[in-house]
Amino acid sequence: MRDVAIVGVGQTPVREHWDQSLRHLGHTTVQAALADAGLETVDALYVGNMLSGELSGQEHLATLIADFSGLRGIEAAKIEAACASGAAAMHMGVLAVASGWADAVVVLGLEKMTDTLPAESLAGLAMATDQDYEAAHGVTLEALAALLMQRYLYEYDVPRKDFAVFPIIAHDNAMGNPHAMFHLRLTPERYERAPITTPPLNMMDGAALADGAAAVVLMPYEQARARGSGKRLVRVAASVSATDTLSLHDRVDPLWLEAAAISSHKAYTQAQVTPNDIHFIELHDAYSILAALALEANGFAPRGKALELATSGALARDGRLPINTMGGLKARGHPVGATGVYQIVEATLQLRGEAGPNQLERAHVAMTQSMGGPGSTVVTHILVGE
Amino acid sequence: MRDVAIVGVGQTPVREHWDQSLRHLGHTTVQAALADAGLETVDALYVGNMLSGELSGQEHLATLIADFSGLRGIEAAKIEAACASGAAAMHMGVLAVASGWADAVVVLGLEKMTDTLPAESLAGLAMATDQDYEAAHGVTLEALAALLMQRYLYEYDVPRKDFAVFPIIAHDNAMGNPHAMFHLRLTPERYERAPITTPPLNMMDGAALADGAAAVVLMPYEQARARGSGKRLVRVAASVSATDTLSLHDRVDPLWLEAAAISSHKAYTQAQVTPNDIHFIELHDAYSILAALALEANGFAPRGKALELATSGALARDGRLPINTMGGLKARGHPVGATGVYQIVEATLQLRGEAGPNQLERAHVAMTQSMGGPGSTVVTHILVGE
Numbered sequence: 001m002r003d004v005a006i007v008g009v010g011q012t013p014v015r016e017h018w019d020q021s022l023r024h025l026g027h028t029t030v031q032a033a034l035a036d037a038g039l040e041t042v043d044a045l046y047v048g049n050m051l052s053g054e055l056s057g058q059e060h061l062a063t064l065i066a067d068f069s070g071l072r073g074i075e076a077a078k079i080e081a082a083c084a085s086g087a088a089a090m091h092m093g094v095l096a097v098a099s100g101w102a103d104a105v106v107v108l109g110l111e112k113m114t115d116t117l118p119a120e121s122l123a124g125l126a127m128a129t130d131q132d133y134e135a136a137h138g139v140t141l142e143a144l145a146a147l148l149m150q151r152y153l154y155e156y157d158v159p160r161k162d163f164a165v166f167p168i169i170a171h172d173n174a175m176g177n178p179h180a181m182f183h184l185r186l187t188p189e190r191y192e193r194a195p196i197t198t199p200p201l202n203m204m205d206g207a208a209l210a211d212g213a214a215a216v217v218l219m220p221y222e223q224a225r226a227r228g229s230g231k232r233l234v235r236v237a238a239s240v241s242a243t244d245t246l247s248l249h250d251r252v253d254p255l256w257l258e259a260a261a262i263s264s265h266k267a268y269t270q271a272q273v274t275p276n277d278i279h280f281i282e283l284h285d286a287y288s289i290l291a292a293l294a295l296e297a298n299g300f301a302p303r304g305k306a307l308e309l310a311t312s313g314a315l316a317r318d319g320r321l322p323i324n325t326m327g328g329l330k331a332r333g334h335p336v337g338a339t340g341v342y343q344i345v346e347a348t349l350q351l352r353g354e355a356g357p358n359q360l361e362r363a364h365v366a367m368t369q370s371m372g373g374p375g376s377t378v379v380t381h382i383l384v385g386e
Numbered sequence: 387m388r389d390v391a392i393v394g395v396g397q398t399p400v401r402e403h404w405d406q407s408l409r410h411l412g413h414t415t416v417q418a419a420l421a422d423a424g425l426e427t428v429d430a431l432y433v434g435n436m437l438s439g440e441l442s443g444q445e446h447l448a449t450l451i452a453d454f455s456g457l458r459g460i461e462a463a464k465i466e467a468a469c470a471s472g473a474a475a476m477h478m479g480v481l482a483v484a485s486g487w488a489d490a491v492v493v494l495g496l497e498k499m500t501d502t503l504p505a506e507s508l509a510g511l512a513m514a515t516d517q518d519y520e521a522a523h524g525v526t527l528e529a530l531a532a533l534l535m536q537r538y539l540y541e542y543d544v545p546r547k548d549f550a551v552f553p554i555i556a557h558d559n560a561m562g563n564p565h566a567m568f569h570l571r572l573t574p575e576r577y578e579r580a581p582i583t584t585p586p587l588n589m590m591d592g593a594a595l596a597d598g599a600a601a602v603v604l605m606p607y608e609q610a611r612a613r614g615s616g617k618r619l620v621r622v623a624a625s626v627s628a629t630d631t632l633s634l635h636d637r638v639d640p641l642w643l644e645a646a647a648i649s650s651h652k653a654y655t656q657a658q659v660t661p662n663d664i665h666f667i668e669l670h671d672a673y674s675i676l677a678a679l680a681l682e683a684n685g686f687a688p689r690g691k692a693l694e695l696a697t698s699g700a701l702a703r704d705g706r707l708p709i710n711t712m713g714g715l716k717a718r719g720h721p722v723g724a725t726g727v728y729q730i731v732e733a734t735l736q737l738r739g740e741a742g743p744n745q746l747e748r749a750h751v752a753m754t755q756s757m758g759g760p761g762s763t764v765v766t767h768i769l770v771g772e
Binding site for chain 2 (some may be wrong): 001013021023044049051053056057058059061062063066067072073074075076077078080081082088091092095096098099100101124127128130131132135153216240241243244245246247250258259262296297327372373374377
């Protein structure tokens, strides 16, 4: 099994890109990553995407992007794992390079969710839940997050306002990220005044619909080092995907994200680190409650204590465990199948010392974690800078 | 890079399974493959599927199947490459085992296309073409096959009736396969009388809509050999995926399937064989014209000479290069995302000497080839028996 390096990154600002189709978003982002890597072609393109069929009437997406990007002839496939699709595609890219099958791979996360009516996009997202036993009865991902948050408030008797810290940090960090969707500061007062969407969630507890694309180029670590490119190398120290029950209602203990626990702990073993060695985390804050539960499942806070950790200041950029350093899903934006790759791109920029005004002082070991559904699929990566 | 073995297979008869949902088809087939392998669980499940979102309103499909099959906690992802989805999932499974990441993987091909109106299923299939430049103007996969066949008839001045040999062989071979969809012999006279669907195609030139599921279990070859299981092992000697332009209209030479040529020739190199060493092929005869063009691109016939090879008798079960030994896409059936895995299952049964009345005498080196769109994505596997 060969070590794998990230040798190039590219990203398109998260926006409502009504003037660009899937192919254009994909093409420009792939080309940006290739240019960053100093490569003209690769052996394979893996595209993380959830909703191209439902919302754009387009499957066979990876071959379309390979073709339109001038990468004819190479291998291409789309990987789908709901909102974790981008991270799942990254995992496949790592396997392709680690196995010796490919010497250079582009992993693209790509999603377009704002060309359709919001109701259609939300119905598409609900396909991440069980269509027969959940979606058919009106369950949405937002409803599941609301159930989890309500249960958390009840079990641990914490004040709802303490959840504000997650979107506040996200919006603070997005201020320094030109690729972020939202550039506005959030105060505790604004959080309090935000309209309730699905009780107890308010509008600031969840990520909005968005379009976006992010890409990374992978190579064998030794080859990348021998080649040199002027960029600092980032090594993929762990890449692990795990699942839980698809449905929340099948879990004995809904406040324990088992797939996050399995995925993160296997990743620690693979990377030979402990949670204490992680310098910062790009967390899946599609809803703040998911970020809180992930901190607990990943071993960064005892059960019921994630809000204590968050309100202590530890998770801010100047804290001891910064999260979502470029805005996270909440403020950078959450084009679902692209999100997992944005996380990898952002962590890579931190590890290379290229995070601009958001650059962390201590950024040598990064963790990224992406989720499909309410923790039903969880993909964790640990990245190490040179 | 570790050698990979197929240690278990499972399949569900191809039918109109109106009484079974995606999860049931997937579950029973995964369990059949695990039982055949003598395993209770695996490290990962890769599901090849194209249309679960469009036709069943279900994404996050792989996690659903892992959960429902009692494989909680394992990695799971869906792989989409249009009609080549199953073979693309097989390729990912091979990478996962070859890389050392997984010691046991289930690859499931799964598709359900008959619960919806045929017009809806066909519109779903058209998502394999370019939505903006082809499907939006009414192009379907059948129309593209018709264009190719018309061009073939014109360029090579061959009689249309010679194409009959492909469905005739397929239907002959399906007679001995209880999992096949169609159990009726086809004669040249019946072929001639079949109604024209899209000129020059008639109803016997293409595969019908169908539901189905097929699965294989992969392990490292050395581990599989050390373990033993009473089954003859099958080694995956090559696994290669390649692409062409997505659209037929972008090709300088539409009668040359470049992706098939790249994919097969890389596979020969990987397996260290030549076309002469291949004992039989499971070919992608979604349309007879695609099978003919593939034989040429893969090096089994000179350009324009595939029908000569076919009408010589060489492709029948007692010929020197049998194809589609269990019925192929035409007669076993073509549940699109599942097809690539059915081919692997059928080739494995031949290599293990378990093909029943259809058992070939000379079955030591097999080739399977699956296509998405009109040769836009092509995945080739070469399998070697013990």
